[in-house]
Amino acid sequence: MAGGAFVVNDGPAPDYGGRLTLSVLMTCFVAASGGLIFGYDIGISGGVSQMEPFLRRFFPHVLEKMAVAKHNDYCLYDSQALTAFTSSLYVAGLLASLVASRVTKAIGRQRVMLVGGALFFAGGAITGAAMNIAMLIIGRMLLGFGVGFTNQATPVFLSEMAPTQWRGSLTAGFQIFLALGVLIANLTNYATARISWGWRLSLGLAGAPAVIIFLGALFLTDTPSSLVMRGKADEARAALVRVRGAGADVDAEFQDIVRAVEVARESEEGAFHRMATRREYRPHLVLAVAVPMFFQLTGVIVLSFFAPLVFRTAGFGSNAALMGAVILGGVNLGALMLSTLVIDRYGRRVMFMVGGIQMIVAQVAMAWIMGAQVGKSGDAPMARPYGVAILVFTCMHAAGFGWSWGPLGWVVPGEIFPVDIRSAGQAMNVSIGLGLTFVQTQSFLPMLCSFKYATFAYYAGWVAVMTVFIALFLPETKGVPLESMGTVWVKHWYWKRFVQPQAKIADSLT
Numbered sequence: 001m002a003g004g005a006f007v008v009n010d011g012p013a014p015d016y017g018g019r020l021t022l023s024v025l026m027t028c029f030v031a032a033s034g035g036l037i038f039g040y041d042i043g044i045s046g047g048v049s050q051m052e053p054f055l056r057r058f059f060p061h062v063l064e065k066m067a068v069a070k071h072n073d074y075c076l077y078d079s080q081a082l083t084a085f086t087s088s089l090y091v092a093g094l095l096a097s098l099v100a101s102r103v104t105k106a107i108g109r110q111r112v113m114l115v116g117g118a119l120f121f122a123g124g125a126i127t128g129a130a131m132n133i134a135m136l137i138i139g140r141m142l143l144g145f146g147v148g149f150t151n152q153a154t155p156v157f158l159s160e161m162a163p164t165q166w167r168g169s170l171t172a173g174f175q176i177f178l179a180l181g182v183l184i185a186n187l188t189n190y191a192t193a194r195i196s197w198g199w200r201l202s203l204g205l206a207g208a209p210a211v212i213i214f215l216g217a218l219f220l221t222d223t224p225s226s227l228v229m230r231g232k233a234d235e236a237r238a239a240l241v242r243v244r245g246a247g248a249d250v251d252a253e254f255q256d257i258v259r260a261v262e263v264a265r266e267s268e269e270g271a272f273h274r275m276a277t278r279r280e281y282r283p284h285l286v287l288a289v290a291v292p293m294f295f296q297l298t299g300v301i302v303l304s305f306f307a308p309l310v311f312r313t314a315g316f317g318s319n320a321a322l323m324g325a326v327i328l329g330g331v332n333l334g335a336l337m338l339s340t341l342v343i344d345r346y347g348r349r350v351m352f353m354v355g356g357i358q359m360i361v362a363q364v365a366m367a368w369i370m371g372a373q374v375g376k377s378g379d380a381p382m383a384r385p386y387g388v389a390i391l392v393f394t395c396m397h398a399a400g401f402g403w404s405w406g407p408l409g410w411v412v413p414g415e416i417f418p419v420d421i422r423s424a425g426q427a428m429n430v431s432i433g434l435g436l437t438f439v440q441t442q443s444f445l446p447m448l449c450s451f452k453y454a455t456f457a458y459y460a461g462w463v464a465v466m467t468v469f470i471a472l473f474l475p476e477t478k479g480v481p482l483e484s485m486g487t488v489w490v491k492h493w494y495w496k497r498f499v500q501p502q503a504k505i506a507d508s509l510t
Helices: 022-032 035-048 052-058 060-067 080-107 109-128 133-161 164-171 173-192 198-204 207-218 224-229 233-244 250-265 271-277 279-297 300-313 318-342 348-373 384-402 405-416 419-451 454-473 486-491
Strands: none
Touching: 022 133, 022 164, 022 173, 022 207, 022 233, 035 080, 035 109, 035 133, 035 173, 035 198, 035 207, 035 318, 052 060, 052 198, 080 109, 080 133, 080 419, 109 133, 109 198, 109 207, 133 164, 133 173, 133 224, 133 405, 133 419, 164 173, 164 405, 173 198, 173 318, 173 405, 224 233, 224 250, 224 419, 233 250, 250 419, 271 279, 271 419, 279 405, 279 419, 279 454, 300 318, 300 384, 300 419, 318 384, 318 405, 348 384, 348 405, 348 454, 384 405, 405 419, 419 454
8 A cells, every 4th residue: 555645753852942033033924914915804894895885886785675664683784795795705715725735836835925915916906996896706806816825825834934832923923914904904994984985995905915915025035845845955944044043953953844845755646635545644634624614613704704794783883883893803913912922831722722612601692692682583672781792792702712713723724734735734724714714704694684693602502512622633732843743643542543653654555
């Protein structure tokens, strides 16, 4: 049988002694700014979708529904055309992510970030100048192509550049910039909501974060792993020396990288085929599917998209709903900033547990308040104190996500894959995530209309499931070098039956 492209050493993980140098900080700062692209889009869509000038131009039937004297608050924004405006980006992002792994392998992670930034800039320009729905959707799809490429390359770039002991905090920078993008978008929506053409400004400013990532990526070098995979060993070693600093055991780390890449090349099969068919890759396949699926099912993504609409449903006025979204974005950003201080101290599993419990409590509370106040019919007015309580529990949910699944949903996939399937694994992670984002953005408003307050209980149930899954099946990866990550699977109570100690990468065909 064909041997797997996977080496496991059950000895202690090596310590290369890399420091937190200015070079690695600047490199990771620029790369993490790719999260601004995704975050700005997440934040901008929901706010623009409830601006009357925007609705009047593209979705007048929504305004007609709002004008009806008696209506169901849960169904106020239930429009497939309106949700298609948001979700079309993620279809394009899904398609881009399916080819991003091959493109990344051919041209490197740094150039893929350049491509993503350029596509996103073009998409922002077209949506800001849109004269009809066709232009709007085309622009959104270009934005989606940009998101698909940058989301595939950036987390892997960060995990490969960061020193082992700081990898969690630096990789979490992507999610911090994502949350910052959401907050900037919400503030932009709040500032432009009173202007008749404010929606054009909100959509067109998507080009700003694209310029940041594009110009920043011009000054980055590619990762040592990517350079070695493309036959540029001298450049790879120079890049490693630059980011690790004096005192680091660069030679040992470089030799481990070269060894891992050489082992990866000995397998002739494609990375996706190996993940799907090789027993030793079973843990990676399961987590490549489970992590992005659970990330989406926390409910945070759709709440971020549609926060202004949810707050309108809870009885807030238009401007108050936009300010509620700003507060929500600020809480999420604050929680993410806090997570960077503890993610490499307490480990991944503890943060998953704490955040999961907090999200369950918040979602159950929101379901109870909405059910008791708005009712099943959706036509009962909500008293202001209860509307404020909805905002508080929504912020509590966002904070729980911000120091658990928010950063770790990007950190864990960026560090668990061996080098030969790292691009493919991240591509699968991004593809599944974007695919589920499309499904959820297209279905959330109809679900809110049909399930009503039970929508929040639905997400609470999923958070309970994912918290149990993490407790049982995710090994702790804190402080483990990427090239020694196989050790965590060997020691895990369940996965050790698939990954055996001293398994060799280049087994011969028998």
